[in-house]
Amino acid sequence: MGRGRKRGGRGGGRGKQPKSDEYRTDLIEKADMKNERFFAYYKAQKIVPDDEWMDFLEALRSPLPTTFRVAGSRQIAKSLNETIKDVHVPSLSNVTFEDQTLPPPVQLPWYPDGLAWQFNVPKKVLRKSPEFKKFHSFLVFETEVGNISRQEAVSMLPPLFLDVEPHHIVMDMCAAPGSKTAQLLEALHAQDTLTSSSIPSGLLVANDSDYKRTHLLIHQSARLPSPAFMVTNLDASNYPSIRLPASNGASKKEQLLFDRILCDVPCSGDGTLRKNIGIWKHWSPNDGNGLHGLQLRILQRAMKMLKADGRIVYSTCSINPVENEAVIAAALQSNPEFCLVDVSSNLPELQRRPGMSSWRPTADKSVSSTYETYEAFLAADPQGAASTKLTPGHWPPSNVDELNLERCMRIYPHLQDSGGFFVGVLERKPSVGKASAQVREKKRTADNEAPSETETKKPRLEDSSTPVHVEPTSGVKESSVSGEGGGGGTTGTGNGSFKEMPYTFLSPRDPTLLSCISRLRLTDEFPSTNVLVRNPEGDVVRSMYLTNDLIKDIILANDFTKIRLTAAGTKVFTKQEGGKAIEAQYRILGEGLPVVLPYLDPSSIVTGNMSVLKHLVMSHYPLCTSFEESFQPLLDSLELGCHVFRFPPGELDGASLTHDLLVPIWKSGVSVALMVDKKAKNALSLRVFGKEVPPSVRDKKAEQDGSEVVIVEEPTESVIGNAETEAEVEGEGEEMALDETIGDTEIERVVVQAL
Numbered sequence: 088m089g090r091g092r093k094r095g096g097r098g099g100g101r102g103k104q105p106k107s108d109e110y111r112t113d114l115i116e117k118a119d120m121k122n123e124r125f126f127a128y129y130k131a132q133k134i135v136p137d138d139e140w141m142d143f144l145e146a147l148r149s150p151l152p153t154t155f156r157v158a159g160s161r162q163i164a165k166s167l168n169e170t171i172k173d174v175h176v177p178s179l180s181n182v183t184f185e186d187q188t189l190p191p192p193v194q195l196p197w198y199p200d201g202l203a204w205q206f207n208v209p210k211k212v213l214r215k216s217p218e219f220k221k222f223h224s225f226l227v228f229e230t231e232v233g234n235i236s237r238q239e240a241v242s243m244l245p246p247l248f249l250d251v252e253p254h255h256i257v258m259d260m261c262a263a264p265g266s267k268t269a270q271l272l273e274a275l276h277a278q279d280t281l282t283s284s285s286i287p288s289g290l291l292v293a294n295d296s297d298y299k300r301t302h303l304l305i306h307q308s309a310r311l312p313s314p315a316f317m318v319t320n321l322d323a324s325n326y327p328s329i330r331l332p333a334s335n336g337a338s339k340k341e342q343l344l345f346d347r348i349l350c351d352v353p354c355s356g357d358g359t360l361r362k363n364i365g366i367w368k369h370w371s372p373n374d375g376n377g378l379h380g381l382q383l384r385i386l387q388r389a390m391k392m393l394k395a396d397g398r399i400v401y402s403t404c405s406i407n408p409v410e411n412e413a414v415i416a417a418a419l420q421s422n423p424e425f426c427l428v429d430v431s432s433n434l435p436e437l438q439r440r441p442g443m444s445s446w447r448p449t450a451d452k453s454v455s456s457t458y459e460t461y462e463a464f465l466a467a468d469p470q471g472a473a474s475t476k477l478t479p480g481h482w483p484p485s486n487v488d489e490l491n492l493e494r495c496m497r498i499y500p501h502l503q504d505s506g507g508f509f510v511g512v513l514e515r516k517p518s519v520g521k522a523s524a525q526v527r528e529k530k531r532t533a534d535n536e537a538p539s540e541t542e543t544k545k546p547r548l549e550d551s552s553t554p555v556h557v558e559p560t561s562g563v564k565e566s567s568v569s570g571e572g573g574g575g576g577t578t579g580t581g582n583g584s585f586k587e588m589p590y591t592f593l594s595p596r597d598p599t600l601l602s603c604i605s606r607l608r609l610t611d612e613f614p615s616t617n618v619l620v621r622n623p624e625g626d627v628v629r630s631m632y633l634t635n636d637l638i639k640d641i642i643l644a645n646d647f648t649k650i651r652l653t654a655a656g657t658k659v660f661t662k663q664e665g666g667k668a669i670e671a672q673y674r675i676l677g678e679g680l681p682v683v684l685p686y687l688d689p690s691s692i693v694t695g696n697m698s699v700l701k702h703l704v705m706s707h708y709p710l711c712t713s714f715e716e717s718f719q720p721l722l723d724s725l726e727l728g729c730h731v732f733r734f735p736p737g738e739l740d741g742a743s744l745t746h747d748l749l750v751p752i753w754k755s756g757v758s759v760a761l762m763v764d765k766k767a768k769n770a771l772s773l774r775v776f777g778k779e780v781p782p783s784v785r786d787k788k789a790e791q792d793g794s795e796v797v798i799v800e801e802p803t804e805s806v807i808g809n810a811e812t813e814a815e816v817e818g819e820g821e822e823m824a825l826d827e828t829i830g831d832t833e834i835e836r837v838v839v840q841a842l
């Protein structure tokens with residue numbers, strides 16, 4: 088497994104960064120954290136008042152605190168947050184390390200319900216202080232199971248301002264690696280309960296133009312499995328129209344419009360200087376100048392795809408007005424029915440500065456001069472100006488005062504010890520704009536706004552006994568995935584081809600599906616019309632996926648190669664070879680259980696106690712005869728194969744389970760096993776029993792041999808998209824160290840591996 092990369096910018100044209108020591112914060116002296124071009128440029132912009140400049144610089148030169156949030160959609164969020172408050176914070180208070188007292192974690196004052204936290208200790212403390220080490224393990228394992236998300240504080244802002252509800256149709260235009268996507272998914276799943284997941288009527292489309300990064304995105308999002316989630320791999324600035332089946336007897340398909348769109352665009356990333364310190368060396372005003380065009384095109388495309396009463400959030404982790412206010416101003420000029428929304432009363436504890444209404448771009452790398460107007464720039468050096476990509480749109484427009492740019496939010500590092508960030512919230516103007524957009528929306532059909540597509544008649548599933556999939560009708564134009572900016576345009580093979588397997592819905596009368604439903608004792612309410620497999624024939628080979636109705640409609644109405652659909656729905660069942668004692672069967676995946684649970688016949692759920700749970704968690708494939716005697720008759724009575732066990736709240740030797748726990752189990756001839764992956768098992772063990780699972784014989788052997796540690800131990804599958812053959816992504820896997828980052832996104836031990 089290769090080491091991951093660290094980027095200075097955010098998917099914004101830098102390509103792969105060298106894996107050199109210059110990206111290690113512990114190897115660079117404060118005195119070297121300087122760049123005269125950066126200083127000259129931002130002083131000319133008057134980015135902060137003169138008397139704050141030194142505080143601003145000092146903050147940029149100090150290490151960024153670690154921040155994380157407890158995933159809000161989970162009912163477990165409250166109890167996990169209480170555990171942090173009541174157990175971890177006290178145990179981390181008054182900890183000394185090398186004669187220094189270390190500060191415990193604190194809550195971010197502006198984050199709703201106190202679910203986001205921050206702490207600031209050097210990395211070696213996390214490795215060496217027993218108290219912080221334990222806390223760190225807790226964070227790592229809870230992150231793995233999706234209960235906690237390590238994410239930079241400022242990066243949590245855009246989804247909060249987008250205000251997503253479960254019925255919303257949402258688009259994340261530049262989504263990888265996916266920290267904001269996870270937040271959006273949580274909002275879509277706000278109605279999930281403690282143990283089961285809702286099936287939202289809305290939808291989240293997460294898109295990224297970089298194929299490899301879409302798989303990173305899929306991996307991250309698998310922690311929050313959702314039948315309402317799909318991933319596409321397209322250039323956001325040229326995003327094609329997604330079609331919906333015609334409604335109300337109309338003959339033409341409709342275009343899918345969005346209630347909420349996040350444009351977290353590729354940017355120079357100079358707001359992430361505190362952790363991407365390589366930027367100190369390379370920063371130039373041309374980083375932002377070059378990205379302005381792509382950023383504008385992405386925002387303008389979003390404006391075209393928005394419903395009449397929809398909302399767009401535009402964000403960057405750059406503090407450069409050319410990438411921020413200039414983009415918004417130019418988009419408002421070309422779409423005058425839009426306006427900036429005043430969100431100054433939202434998140435009142437968040438310290439922010441208003442957007443700027445004057446700035447001074449330059450094409451001069453050394454920043455010896457900056458210009459108030461485009462005309463002044465042209466006049467100063469007509470020949471030089473002609474050879475740059477600077478446009479009038481890089482400057483404030485003449486009507487800048489009418490645009491309310493002060494409604495944008497600028498976040499600076501010295502205000503609340505964070506990274507630098509920019510957010511603008513856009514909607515259509517309340518009166519004229521919305522009304523005319525509504526009229527347009529009514530008139531809009533797939534044909535008059537979308538690239539054309541050969542119509543393919545598809546039967547409705549309910550009446551069919553054969554599987555349905557849609558043949559690709561045309562090749563994908565390479566231009567549809569081209570893009571400026573680092574990741575932009577990269578595809579699986581780098582040449583624009585698209586190698587995903589088709590999405591084929593099973594007939595609800597498919598014999599394998601029927602046998603799976605009956606063996607797992609699912610009720611008639613199970614949405615068996617929405618189960619798909621990933622091959623053209625509709626053969627149930629290995630895994631089955633569940634989508635909601637909207638995703639099904641989209642798959643049936645669109646050529647999946649045209650929308651470069653990389654994942655859809657969530658994997659719920661997978662084939663389990665049973666060994667000699669038992670024929671192969673389908674089992675419920677750990678990640679799919681919350682989605683399937685509402686459809687499980689309650690009488691088929693086996694109830695265990697704390698001692699059974701402890702034995703299952705702490706042992707590897709325990710023999711049925713090794714369980715407490717009173718539980719053995721129940722185990723003996725179970726058929727071989729997949730079962731769901733429920734553990735009600737309870738206590739045992741000081742360990743306590745505070746809420747109902749449901750887990751999938753596999754019973755083979757002589758043993759039973761908990762079917763959750765090793766990290767999820769460790770998270771559970773730490774949370775309930777206060778210690779990690781002892782290493783298995785295989786782990787110990789691997790350690791002795793010095794061989795690579797296999798991350799998933801039980802016979803579960805890796806969570807890479809929903810390609811039928813995981814081998815397809817082999818070789819694209821990458822592992823990132825604990826502290827690695829992409830832009831403003833923390834990647835906590837992202838392990839992408841094909842098993």
Ligand SMILES: C[S@@+](CC[C@H](N)C(=O)[O-])C[C@H]1O[C@@H](n2cnc3c(N)ncnc32)[C@H](O)[C@@H]1O
Nearest residue numbers: 097098261264265266267296323351570574575
């Ligand atoms: C700032 S990062 C997004 C971070 C992400 N929203 C998150 O919170 O994890 C920008 C992303 O835009 C992608 N990108 C670059 N050019 C693009 C384009 N033309 N269309 C879509 N995505 C693009 C990059 O691959 C990168 O993943």
